[in-house]
Amino acid sequence: AQRVTQPEKLLSVFKGAPVELKCNYSYSGSPELFWYVQYSRQRLQLLLRHISRESIKGFTADLNKGETSFHLKKPFAQEEDSAMYYCALLLTYSGGYQKVTFGTGTKLQVIP
Amino acid sequence: GAGVSQSPRYKVAKRGQDVALRCDPISGHVSLFWYQQALGQGPEFLTYFQNEAQLDKSGLPSDRFFAERPEGSVSTLKIQRTQQEDSAVYLCASSSFGVPRETQYFGPGTRLLVL
Numbered sequence: 644a645q646r647v648t649q650p651e652k653l654l655s656v657f658k659g660a661p662v663e664l665k666c667n668y669s670y671s672g673s674p675e676l677f678w679y680v681q682y683s684r685q686r687l688q689l690l691l692r693h694i695s696r697e698s699i700k701g702f703t704a705d706l707n708k709g710e711t712s713f714h715l716k717k718p719f720a721q722e723e724d725s726a727m728y729y730c731a732l733l734l735t736y737s738g739g740y741q742k743v744t745f746g747t748g749t750k751l752q753v754i755p
Numbered sequence: 756g757a758g759v760s761q762s763p764r765y766k767v768a769k770r771g772q773d774v775a776l777r778c779d780p781i782s783g784h785v786s787l788f789w790y791q792q793a794l795g796q797g798p799e800f801l802t803y804f805q806n807e808a809q810l811d812k813s814g815l816p817s818d819r820f821f822a823e824r825p826e827g828s829v830s831t832l833k834i835q836r837t838q839q840e841d842s843a844v845y846l847c848a849s850s851s852f853g854v855p856r857e858t859q860y861f862g863p864g865t866r867l868l869v870l
Binding site for chain 1: 758759788790795796797798799800803811846848858859860861862863864
C-alpha cells in the first residue's frame with residue numbers, strides 16, 4: 644500500500660532555530676511529492692513540490708529515494724512559519740490515472 | 756480573484772438525517788476533488804471529477820455517500836442517513852488542468868457534526 648508518514652504530530656522550535664519536518668513515503672512507482680501548509684484560520688495551500696526544486700518562504704525539500712524521504716527544511720524559523728504542514732504523495736495508476744494521498748500532518752510551533 | 760467556496764461552513768445533523776454539501780470551484784477549473792478530514796488526520800481522498808465525469812469514487816466510504824457535478828462546475832456531496840463517524844471536515848479542491856498533479860486549490864471546508 645502507498646503511504647505517507649509524518650512521525651511528529653507537533654514540532655516546537657525557537658525562532659531562529661533550524662526546522663526539519665519529516666516525511667517518509669512508501670510507493671513502488673516513481674514518486675511525486677508535495678508539501679501543503681495550513682496557517683491558522685486559513686485554507687490548505689500548496690507550499691512546494693519536489694519536481695520544481697524551488698524554495699518557498701525559505702523552505703526547501705529534497706527527495707531522497709534511497710531513504711524514501713522528503714523532509715521539509717528551513718535554516719532559520721520565523722514566528723509566521725507556525726502552521727500545520729502536510730506531506731502529500733501523488734499516486735499514478737495504470738492507465739495514467741492519478742490521485743494525491745496526504746500524511747497526517749505536523750504542527751510546527753515557533754516559539755518567540 | 757475568487758477562490759474555491761464551500762457551503763455551508765458548519766452543519767450539525769442528527770443521526771439518520773441526510774445532508775448536502777456544496778462546492779463552487781474556481782471558474783474554469785477542470786478537476787474537482789472531495790476530501791474528508793477527521794480530527795487530527797490529514798485529508799483523505801473521497802472522489803474526483805474531471806468536468807462532469809466522476810473518474811474516481813474509490814474513496815467514498817459507503818454507498819451512503821454520493822457526489823455529483825452535473826454541469827462540470829458546482830459539485831454537491833450528499834451523505835444519506837448520517838452516522839456519528841461521518842463527523843469531519845469535508846474539503847473541496849479544484850485544479851485548472853485535467854490531472855491531479857496540478858496545484859490543487861482548496862476551499863475552507865465544511866465542518867459536519869453528527870449528533
